[in-house]
Amino acid sequence: MHELSVCQALVGQLEALAQEQRAVRVVKLLVGIGPLSGVEPALLDQAFPIAAAGTLAEDAELTIEHHPVRVHCLQCGRDSDASANRLLCDHCGDWRTELLSGDELMLVQVEFMRERAYV
Amino acid sequence: MCDTCGCNVTHGNRHLLAPGGRLEKTGQGSEAVTVLRNLLSENDRSAAHNRTHFDRHGVFAINLMSSPGAGKTALLEATIDALGERFRIAVIEGDLETENDAQRIRARGVPAVQITTGSACHLDAHMVHDALHQLELDGIDILFIENVGNLVCPASFDLGQHRNVTLLSVPEGDDKPAKYPVMFRAADAVALTKVDLLPVLGDFSTESARDHMRALASAAPVLELSVRADDGISAWLEWLAAELEHYREHTRRGETLRPRIQPEGLRLHGLKA
Numbered sequence: 512m513h514e515l516s517v518c519q520a521l522v523g524q525l526e527a528l529a530q531e532q533r534a535v536r537v538v539k540l541l542v543g544i545g546p547l548s549g550v551e552p553a554l555l556d557q558a559f560p561i562a563a564a565g566t567l568a569e570d571a572e573l574t575i576e577h578h579p580v581r582v583h584c585l586q587c588g589r590d591s592d593a594s595a596n597r598l599l600c601d602h603c604g605d606w607r608t609e610l611l612s613g614d615e616l617m618l619v620q621v622e623f624m625r626e627r628a629y630v
Numbered sequence: 631m632c633d634t635c636g637c638n639v640t641h642g643n644r645h646l647l648a649p650g651g652r653l654e655k656t657g658q659g660s661e662a663v664t665v666l667r668n669l670l671s672e673n674d675r676s677a678a679h680n681r682t683h684f685d686r687h688g689v690f691a692i693n694l695m696s697s698p699g700a701g702k703t704a705l706l707e708a709t710i711d712a713l714g715e716r717f718r719i720a721v722i723e724g725d726l727e728t729e730n731d732a733q734r735i736r737a738r739g740v741p742a743v744q745i746t747t748g749s750a751c752h753l754d755a756h757m758v759h760d761a762l763h764q765l766e767l768d769g770i771d772i773l774f775i776e777n778v779g780n781l782v783c784p785a786s787f788d789l790g791q792h793r794n795v796t797l798l799s800v801p802e803g804d805d806k807p808a809k810y811p812v813m814f815r816a817a818d819a820v821a822l823t824k825v826d827l828l829p830v831l832g833d834f835s836t837e838s839a840r841d842h843m844r845a846l847a848s849a850a851p852v853l854e855l856s857v858r859a860d861d862g863i864s865a866w867l868e869w870l871a872a873e874l875e876h877y878r879e880h881t882r883r884g885e886t887l888r889p890r891i892q893p894e895g896l897r898l899h900g901l902k903a
Contacts, residue, residue, distance in 0.1 A: 513752055513783035521669050528665065538660045542669065549786040549812035550669075582847065596811040598847040606844040614891075616669045616786070622662045 514554040517616070518562035524618060525568045534623030537568040541619040545578035546595040548616035552577060580613030673787055676755035680762065680790025685886050687767040689720075690877045691775060692870075693789055693889075695813060696797035697806075698779030701823040703731045704857045705797065705866070706774055710738045712867055717771040717874070722761045724753040724778045731776065741765060752783035755790055772874060781810040792877055792887040799823045800834045807842035815846045818890050819869055822852060826859035850890075 525537050544552050552575045559573045580593045584600035590611060591601030599606050668674055684691045694702050703723075710719055721742040723731040732744035743761045745753060758775060767773075775791060777784040796817035798806050801824065807814035814820065820843060828834055840852050851869060855862030880887045 513786060516750070516752075516754070516783075517669055517786070520672050523672055524665075524667065524669070528663065532661075532663060534661075539662075547812055547815065549782065596808045596842070597845050598815075599845060606847055607849075608847045610847070618665045618667050618669055620662055620664050622660045624660045 514550060514558040515562060517550055517555060518558040521559070521618065522562045522566050522568055525563075525571075525621060526566060528621055529567055529623060532623050532625070534625050535567060536624040537571040537621060538624050539572045539574065539622040540568070541574045541576060541621075543576045543578055543615045543617045543619050545613035545615040546580055547610070547614035550616055576619065578612050578615045581611040582608035583611050584608050670787065673755045676759055677788035677790040680755055680759055681792070681886055681888075683762060683767070684773065684790060684792070685881055687770065688878070688881060689767050689770045689773050690793075690874045691773045691789075691791040693775050693777060693784075693791035693794050694797070695777045695781075695784045695794065695817075696779060696799070696823075697781045697802060700779070700797040700799040700802065701857060702776050702779070702797055703734055705821065705823065705855075706735060706776065707738060708857045708860075708863055709774075709867070709870070710735070710740050712863060713772075713870070714738065714740065718769050720765055720767075720770045720773050722753075722758060722765070722773065722775045724757070724776060726750070726778065747778060751778060751780050752787055753777050753789060754787045758789045772870070781806065781813045785813040785816045788892070791889065793818045793873055794889045795819050795821060797821045797823050798839065800825055800827055800831060804834050804836070804839040805842060807839065807846060811846055814843060815848060816889060816891055817843075817848065817850045818873075819850050820852045821866060822854045824856055824858070825854045826856040826861060 525540065529537060544550055556573060556575060563569050563571060580595055581590060582593045582598050582600065583590050584603060584605055585607045586605040587600060587603040589600065589602045593599065598608050598610065600608055696702050706721060713719065719740050721735045721740060723735065723742055723744045724747060725731060726747055726749065729744045732742040735742035743764045745757050745761050753775065775789055794816050796814055798820060800822060822836060822839060836854055843850060843852055853862060853865050853869065855866055877887050
């Protein structure tokens with residue numbers, strides 16, 4: 512539901528970065544998302560072209576990397592795979608775990624076209 | 631941590647940048663820039679600004695979240711009735727439409743600012759910032775930010791609050807934490823509301839609700855209460871008073887306080903606060 516807001520924030524960030532980089536166009540971008548970010552990758556993918564329309568990211572190719580949910584057990588010290596609603600240690604079953612991965616909502620990399628490419 | 635020297639490259643993302651990694655090569659004529667910044671960093675900046683504002687005035691801010699109709703405003707009314715003499719309370723109300731909730735709070739003699747979001751399904755830090763301009767923060771002890779009724783979107787937006795409280799009214803079912811893990815994982819306390827209805831419902835297990843919370847690796851207290859039956863309110867008030875004291879200890883040391891899951895996320899991804 513809020514994926515459009517997230518995309519609008521993303522486009523704002525791309526515009527600021529482009530200005531910093533003196534770029535005229537965003538060619539590609541890579542975004543990393545984990546299930547615990549609360550953002551649905553498929554909806555983000557649909558919302559991006561709407562938010563990017565008329566901006567320098569209009570035709571940019573969005574790639575979404577899905578991050579797995581992984582936890583570190585504070586009791587037995589081992590790491591394991593988990594799911595969004597079951598963050599228990601897979602080895603000893605304890606609930607006292609720390610998240611290692613899975614809540615990412617991150618702009619990882621952007622590929623820009625700079626002005627000189629058109630000269 | 632910064633975004634320019636590469637110190638935000640962590641074990642979680644280094645493989646992307648290594649030779650042969652998917653980010654190493656770029657298309658012809660274009661150049662790739664590694665960013666590693668939260669998509670909502672603009673919101674987070676505004677939230678940090680709000681938090682500084684709260685701390686400067688010694689205002690303990692709580693983000694109150696739940697589905698629509700779980701009893702957020704009723705809990706606030708009961709809280710004001712019980713603590714209104716002891717603490718100065720203010721409220722920011724978030725709804726798609728109407729001033730109804732703000733009017734209910736004002737009727738209790740407490741300042742309330744209504745944010746109407748139109749079609750937006752959540753509050754963000756900018757909206758809260760604008761609302762703060764309509765509030766006199768000096769002398770306020772506790773500010774409740776009653777978020778838009780929604781178990782999904784509000785969890786993703788930091789508002790600058792110090793604590794998150796999530797309500798689960800028992801008619802909604804005891805498996806809500808399993809169905810909406812992002813929202814319930816963010817909670818520093820969960821209030822099971824309308825527990826006077828438990829005998830009528832018959833199929834809500836408070837033990838199951840607790841188990842689902844533990845499965846989210848959450849140590850948040852699960853408080854059972856009913857505003858209508860005036861039951862269990864004292865445990866909620868005690869939690870509130872203890873957290874306020876905890877907050878004040880932090881501010882006396884010149885530190886702030888964040889919802890439990892935030893520092894974990896920041897540390898994990900090498901992001902700036």
